Amino acid sequence: MPRFYSVLLVLCLSGCYVDPYTHAPTPAPTDWYHAGWEDAMAGQPLRSNLVLAHLHNDDKVDRKAWLKGYARGQDRICDSDFLYLLGLSGKRFPASCETVPAATSLQSAWQKGIDAGMRDGTMR
Template identity: 60%
Template sequence: MRRACLVMLVLTLSGCYLDPYAPAPKPGPTDWYQAGWDDAMAGDPIRSDLVLAHVHNDDEVDRQEWLRGYAKGQQRICDPDFLKVQGSAGKSFPQSCEKLPDTEALRATWQTATDAGIKASRLN
């Protein structure tokens, strides 16, 4: 009886074995619009197709969709009101806002909010 229990235990545990060299399962196709939105909202700069393929683990980059999503995310994160919140929270100025025509004004808005946030934290 004891031997049968031991055999059952070994068989049960061996069924849970995971081969560390097995390839990772491939996820579904990348939503390039969402990937662009996420990259802009993370403050990432515009990337090359090679970098996008590597970061998102998908060799079939749809650059146009990624750029559309990036532009929408950039509109959101580079909004002056959003930058005020980011600055007062101590977040860094997003790189996704660096190439816009009004970058200096946006950076000034962010810097003012950052300074006010630092001052408020010192008073507390």
Template identity: 65%
Template structure:
């Protein structure tokens, strides 16, 4: 009779599944996409140490990351997009700071920011 009292405990223990047993293996980092994402998020160029830490991967492919960063930088630093970012109240992306014509791009962003300020002030 006393073994019957242990039966529910035995059944509960048998149903336990270790959550780490079936964990999927980590996929290799897409360094091009990581660079593109950093640029599009407005981040400045990062060191390999920071990139490795952020992606939990010591094998940084700097060349691929820089290619992706350059593509993302061209997209987010497009003058028309900067105008829209300024109009929406977003800050000027730090990823645009290293471009040679940053003053023209910042002027475009400031124009959008000023337009939005005037619109919100007149409401």
């Protein structure tokens, strides 16, 4: 029986072996357009290059591409009908929509959704 445990111990320990010559994969470069689009769609506010570099672990921030993607994401999320539905479900107003020219009317549409959700009890 002790022989069985010693074999089992050797098998368990050999399963933990890491080859020191294995190289870590090289991360792909950041797709700054897509990163900007995702930030806008997630309702994130505008971010500085320092914050972007830190979040994506990439010092070579392509601000122009990020802003282009962010604007495209704003076009998608900052829609009065969509914001009404966000309000209706009790979600917060996206910070990415606070800087668009029609922010006041968009916030009104969102507030109407909040009010309707509170009135009808549909808000979760």
